[in-house]
Amino acid sequence: MDTKEILRFDGVHTGYGEREIIKGFTATIHEGEFVGLIGSNGTGKSTLLKGVSGLLPITAGQIWVQGEDNASLSQRERARRMAVVPQHFAIDYDFYVEDIVMMGRNPYLGFRDREGHRDRDIVARAMAVTGTEKFRGRLFNELSGGEKQRVVIARAIAQEPEIILLDEPTSALDVHHQIEVMEMIVRLNTESGMTVVAVLHDLNLASRYCGRLIMINDGQVVADGPPEAVIVDDNMRLLYNMRMLIRENTLFEKPEVIPIRVLKPQQVENPLSIHVICGGGGAVRILDELSEMGHRVTLGVVNEGSDDWRMAEYLGLEMVAIPPFMAVSPEDQRKNLALMAGADVLLVADVPFGTGNIENLRGLSDFKGTIVMHRSVLSGDFTGGLVAEALEDIRLQRAVVMIDDHDDFLAMIGTIKNGFS
Ligand SMILES: Nc1ncnc2c1ncn2[C@@H]1O[C@H](COP(=O)(O)OP(=O)(O)OP(=O)(O)O)[C@@H](O)[C@H]1O
Numbered sequence: 167m168d169t170k171e172i173l174r175f176d177g178v179h180t181g182y183g184e185r186e187i188i189k190g191f192t193a194t195i196h197e198g199e200f201v202g203l204i205g206s207n208g209t210g211k212s213t214l215l216k217g218v219s220g221l222l223p224i225t226a227g228q229i230w231v232q233g234e235d236n237a238s239l240s241q242r243e244r245a246r247r248m249a250v251v252p253q254h255f256a257i258d259y260d261f262y263v264e265d266i267v268m269m270g271r272n273p274y275l276g277f278r279d280r281e282g283h284r285d286r287d288i289v290a291r292a293m294a295v296t297g298t299e300k301f302r303g304r305l306f307n308e309l310s311g312g313e314k315q316r317v318v319i320a321r322a323i324a325q326e327p328e329i330i331l332l333d334e335p336t337s338a339l340d341v342h343h344q345i346e347v348m349e350m351i352v353r354l355n356t357e358s359g360m361t362v363v364a365v366l367h368d369l370n371l372a373s374r375y376c377g378r379l380i381m382i383n384d385g386q387v388v389a390d391g392p393p394e395a396v397i398v399d400d401n402m403r404l405l406y407n408m409r410m411l412i413r414e415n416t417l418f419e420k421p422e423v424i425p426i427r428v429l430k431p432q433q434v435e436n437p438l439s440i441h442v443i444c445g446g447g448g449a450v451r452i453l454d455e456l457s458e459m460g461h462r463v464t465l466g467v468v469n470e471g472s473d474d475w476r477m478a479e480y481l482g483l484e485m486v487a488i489p490p491f492m493a494v495s496p497e498d499q500r501k502n503l504a505l506m507a508g509a510d511v512l513l514v515a516d517v518p519f520g521t522g523n524i525e526n527l528r529g530l531s532d533f534k535g536t537i538v539m540h541r542s543v544l545s546g547d548f549t550g551g552l553v554a555e556a557l558e559d560i561r562l563q564r565a566v567v568m569i570d571d572h573d574d575f576l577a578m579i580g581t582i583k584n585g586f587s
Contacts (some may be wrong), residue, residue: 167397172217172361173248173329178225180217181385187213189385190227195329200355200362202376204369204378204396206405210385211365212253215331217252232328240384242464248444249322253365255314263301263309263317267293270324292323295350313339316347330354332364336371344368373397373420381405397421399480403429411456413476414461426454426477434460436474438579440513441506443526448516448542452572464509466502467494467526474515480581494525513575514539518546519553521522527556531563538567538575545571 173195181187184404187210195201203211216222218229227444229236231247235316239247249270257266270292271285281289293299296316315338322330335351336344348371354360366372372379373393381389381396383405389396398421402410408427415422416515439462442449449465450473456463465485468475469492487581488494494502506512512533517540519527530537535558547553560566569575 169198171230172194172197172232173363174230175214175227176230177540178214178217178222178224178229179226180213180222182213182222185226187385188217191386192227192380193380193387193390195361195363197328197361198355198359199351200375201364202372202379202393203363203365203382204367204372204405205382206377207383209405211334211382213385215252215333215365217249218248218331220244228309242273245325245327245565247351248329248331249325251318251322251330251332251335253337255318257306259355261306263304263306264289264293264316266306267320267324270326273325285341288326289320289324290482292320294353295323296320297346302561312340312343315339316343319347319350327360329361329363332362334365334367336366336368344371351375352431368417369397369423373422374415376420388531395406395422397423409458409480411450411473411477411480413473417421426451427458428557429458437461438511439464439509440511440579441509442513442515443467443502444474444516445469445472445517445523445526448540449572450477451472452513453477453481453483453573454513455572455576456579457483464505466505467498467523474517491522493522496525496528499525502526503532509533510535511579512537514543516540516546516572518543518548519543520548521552523547524552524556527560531555531560533564535569537564537576540572540575541568541570 171194175191175193176187178191179186191214194426205211213222217224224237231239268281271281274282292301296319298317298320301313301317306314309317315335319335336347339347351362355362359495368476376393378391379396380387380394382403389401397412399412402408409425409429411424412421413469437460440456441464441477442453443466445468453463453474454477465478465483467486467488469490470487471490474486484505486498488498529580543553
């Protein structure tokens, strides 16, 4: 990147007395960047911001602000360059909202100075940008959490900093105000050229709005790059110990995360071999749960790019997959039948059938194990009756257990100790 460096962390260590939290944090931020800091609870994001704002001593390493050692800057000088919006802003006295925003001008006013026209204009603009003018004459402590959050951001904007560091700026906001505040920050970044570093817990907001994400774990950088390089399976697992489905949000062309479950050891004593016929996205959870329980899961015939396919890829499951919009051919179905041949159980999951995937239901009567079918298969029949016919064919030779919900299937296999008889 050829833009100028504005903030540099060189092996920074900081913490609380003996308790070291930030352990060699290194990163360089350039002018005009919008960086999201992500990491699980307690990894040190707020502590790092406290170190930047001078609230905590830097015990080793250095922070450089516009090429100057942060430690050598006075509070006033630092505040002209950087505004820090803390996670919690509490004030004991009854200040009016406008007074709080005016505090943003303190780094520019002498002890005895009164604010002038210019200060009042800047405050008015900051309040307009944050939509807080309507609270102007109200007491800060009587505002809601989300309203307070916007006022504190207005105060930071009134500081006219070149860098704004925000600690979870959307945590107290409803979804409307989350987007409004994020877009306001984007405007500050793109229109006013302000460099933004924001701690964000919402990975989807971080992915959507930040050009770069820095992931912190145990006080150190463990990933740094554009959202598509940082929001990946291994990082999510490391950070959150969770199974997440990651896919591209085609609207924003950014990675999107769907949290699936907390990872925990949950092995069944006698794992079954379960073949699942699925395809769209209806089987994501059951695929995850079955493999989490320790069962051996296979799939067929699924379309590449579908959520079921994505989950299976993530879980490393064996499957028969075909390109999107391709119809399942008899050859594909032969492979599917070969894959399911060794299974104890066949689950026809919650999947609509059309002429493209009806082939999936052919030849199932030769299957030796137990056949379980989600009832939605019949209601989601877009073949003009071919599903009912295929089911009839199977039922002539085999018993089919119908279920209303995938949880019924889980309950069913949970009671089986040694496989289906
Ligand atoms: N004043 C303090 N004194 C001692 N330890 C503290 C103090 N404040 C925070 N800690 C500890 O420092 C660690 C990092 O806290 P920090 O608030 O920086 O985490 P965080 O990444 O911002 O977490 P969160 O996402 O929950 O806000 C935690 O273990 C926390 O308990």
